[in-house]
Structures are given as C-alpha cells and as structure tokens.
Amino acid sequence: MQHTGHAMLNASEQLVVAAAAAAAPSVFNTQPWSFVLTDDGLEVHADPHDASMPTASAARDVRLSCGAAVFNSRVALARLGHGSRVSVLPDAGDPLLVARVTATDDAPDPALDELYRWVDSRRTNRYPFRPEGIPAGVLALLHDAARREGATLRLLDGEPEYQRMLTSIRHATWTEDEAVRDDRDARLSPRTGRPAIPVGNLGPVPRRELPDDPPVRDMAEGLDLPGRGSAAFEPHPDLAVLETADDVPGSWIAAGQALQRLLLEATGHGIAASFANQPLEDAELRPDVSSGAAHHGHPQMVLRMGYATAQPPVSPRRPLSEVVRPGRG
Structure with missing residues (x-):
C-alpha cells in the first residue's frame, strides 16, 4: 500500500507511543534505549551506556531490545488509528540511531491494533511452567x-x-x-537502591x-535475597x-x-x-x-x-523523563 502522507501526533499521542516503546522487554531489564519524540512519530536510539552485560552477545542484545521497542511503537500507533513506516538504521553516521518510526495517514493494521491490549500484560516469566505442551x-x-x-x-x-x-x-x-x-x-544487589530485576x-x-x-x-544464584x-x-x-x-x-x-x-x-x-x-x-x-x-x-x-504456574509483577521501568530526549519538529 502506498503511504499517502505523514500523520501529525499531539503531545498526548506522543507519550502513548513512548510509553508503549518503553514497556518492551530488554536484556536483563536494562532498557538500553532512549527516544526522541517527533511531530510524526519517534526515533529509537540505542543507549548502551552501563547497559551491556560483559558477554559476547552484548551489542546484539542491545539492538534486539531496541527492536522490541520499535515494534511496540508500531502497535501503539495502530491503536491511535495510524499506519506506520519504519526506517531501520537510517543514518550511517549515527550507528546508535536504531530506527525512525513515522506515523502515516494510512489505515491502521488491525493485527497490530489487536496486540496493543497485551503490551502491559506481557511478562518475562521465570516461574515454573505446567507440564502440558503448547497446542x-x-x-x-x-x-x-x-x-x-x-x-x-x-x-x-x-x-x-x-x-x-x-x-x-x-x-x-x-x-x-x-x-x-x-x-x-x-x-541485582539491593544496595543499588533499584536492582535491575526485583525479587518478585x-x-x-x-x-x-x-x-x-x-x-x-537462576539469575541470582548464590545471592541471599529474602522472599x-x-x-x-x-x-x-x-x-x-x-x-x-x-x-x-x-x-x-x-x-x-x-x-x-x-x-x-x-x-x-x-x-x-x-x-x-x-x-x-x-x-x-x-x-x-x-x-x-x-x-x-x-x-x-x-x-x-x-503455561505459567504464577504471574510475576510488571518489571520496573525507568521514568519516561529518563528515556525521552528533547524532540524535534
């Protein structure tokens, strides 16, 4: 389908899109991203500072996490009644700019709109699963x-x-x-004040x-974490x-x-x-x-x-004020 034009977002819609992007899963809940809100969407930037575990997959994990945030922004735009266009790695001179997500005036994808209801319900579940297999x-x-x-x-x-x-x-x-x-x-240490993954x-x-x-x-093997x-x-x-x-x-x-x-x-x-x-x-x-x-x-x-035997709480998220950078027109 041809994209017939950009769709302008008001401030409230921009925050809906940013909040959905920030709810994405990330490596060890490090949330290695920042967002720049624009009049017609947002930019997703990789923010690997203090986010990458010292593993061979660190750079890949950061981009995977950011990709999940990109998808959530598309889902939010569909819920707001917009189509979307994604430009991946649009600036060769800025490898930390992962993607630009642009709202269009095309009809929203109903499949993406349907998925929006699960953005806040999705959990990484580290509890035991029941024995029955997935149909x-x-x-x-x-x-x-x-x-x-x-x-x-x-x-x-x-x-x-x-x-x-x-x-x-x-x-x-x-x-x-x-x-x-x-x-x-x-x-994971409670001494950090805000452990990456709480006990629950x-x-x-x-x-x-x-x-x-x-x-x-066991992500906390050897640590004495009550509860x-x-x-x-x-x-x-x-x-x-x-x-x-x-x-x-x-x-x-x-x-x-x-x-x-x-x-x-x-x-x-x-x-x-x-x-x-x-x-x-x-x-x-x-x-x-x-x-x-x-x-x-x-x-x-x-x-x-x-199928899980327990539902964990929602993982803590950084405030939007920490992950949203000044926008551009």
Whole structure:
C-alpha cells in the first residue's frame, strides 16, 4: 500500500507511543534505549551506556531490545488509528540511531491494533511452567508472528536436537565467565537502591530433584535475597530458537521486532515465556545452537515457553523523563 502522507501526533499521542516503546522487554531489564519524540512519530536510539552485560552477545542484545521497542511503537500507533513506516538504521553516521518510526495517514493494521491490549500484560516469566505442551494451533500463530517480521521461530521438538540444546544451556551456565556473574550480581544487589530485576520477578530458586540441573538459569544464584523460596521446574520445557537469515545489526533489530510480536501473540493466548540465551552469550557455544540440519539461519534468541504456574509483577521501568530526549519538529 502506498503511504499517502505523514500523520501529525499531539503531545498526548506522543507519550502513548513512548510509553508503549518503553514497556518492551530488554536484556536483563536494562532498557538500553532512549527516544526522541517527533511531530510524526519517534526515533529509537540505542543507549548502551552501563547497559551491556560483559558477554559476547552484548551489542546484539542491545539492538534486539531496541527492536522490541520499535515494534511496540508500531502497535501503539495502530491503536491511535495510524499506519506506520519504519526506517531501520537510517543514518550511517549515527550507528546508535536504531530506527525512525513515522506515523502515516494510512489505515491502521488491525493485527497490530489487536496486540496493543497485551503490551502491559506481557511478562518475562521465570516461574515454573505446567507440564502440558503448547497446542499446535497456537505454535503456528507464533511461527507466523515471527515470519511476518522476517524471522523464523524453530521449535525444538525432536531428538537429538532437543537434548543437545539442554546440554548446551547447562554447559553455558556451568562455565559462565566470572566477570559476567559479578556484573549480574552487582545489578541485582539491593544496595543499588533499584536492582535491575526485583525479587518478585526473579522467580524461585530452581530445586534440583533430578540427576540433571533444571534447564532454567537462576539469575541470582548464590545471592541471599529474602522472599524467593524454591520450586521444582519442569524438566522438559518447550524450547524454540528465533533465527534470522543474516547476522548484522539490521537483522538483530528485525529479530527484536519478531520477538516482541510473537511474545504479544503468546500473551494473548495465555502462553508465558522466559529466555535461555546462555549458549548465545558464549561465542564458542553459539554455533551449536544452529547446528541442527533444519536450522534457518543465525540464532538470536532461545525461548522457554509454556503455561505459567504464577504471574510475576510488571518489571520496573525507568521514568519516561529518563528515556525521552528533547524532540524535534
């Protein structure tokens, strides 16, 4: 469809779009972005200062996070009755400018409008999941959500690939670099005044009841954080890999948009998700994630999905005054 022109946003509409963008998931809830509000949309800028964990995937994770914020802004524009146009990495001289999102006077995409209701309900859920699997029909919708944004969601539903992934997740967890653990511990410490992930969002300490550790990373392993408790986790969660054909910054931003689209779709069907990206944070282990014969490209995210036994609170967000920069006309 031809875009017939820009749509002007008033101040109230600009804040709706910014708030939706800020509600996106981000690596370790670091919210590594800033927004510039414009008369006809917003710009999403990467803000990696003090946001990147010291892992091999740090730069990719920041762009993925920003891509999720880009998608949420499109959803908000649809709810406001506008179409949208996205220009990814529009300024070669400014690599931190991730995207410009422009409101158009085209009719809004009804599929995006429908997803808006789940923006504030979506959670990263680190609690145990129930044993039943996700129905094939819902999985098909999640596959389609990723495809619409130029990515592939590959469900790991066969052996030996599924077991190989579990082994990679456990191995990456056991061999995690000490600097990464120290950095994460510092971000979780109550002494910071505002830990990146509060206790209620960390989930319980995984209880070991089987010969192998559960395939869930305890983000606060070794930290004494009152109120967490412990729980047995499902030994065989539904695992999927989000992949893109290429592995460049534009692909990472596309993966972030695909991730958020499928997460909002999943939320609407009662499906919870968390991430098992440990192998992707290790440059030596990442190729193992795409070693299956059926892989469709470069792995960007590993998702654990299922029906949750508990709903965590909403993760804290930085005030808009901290993430919105002065706009331009």
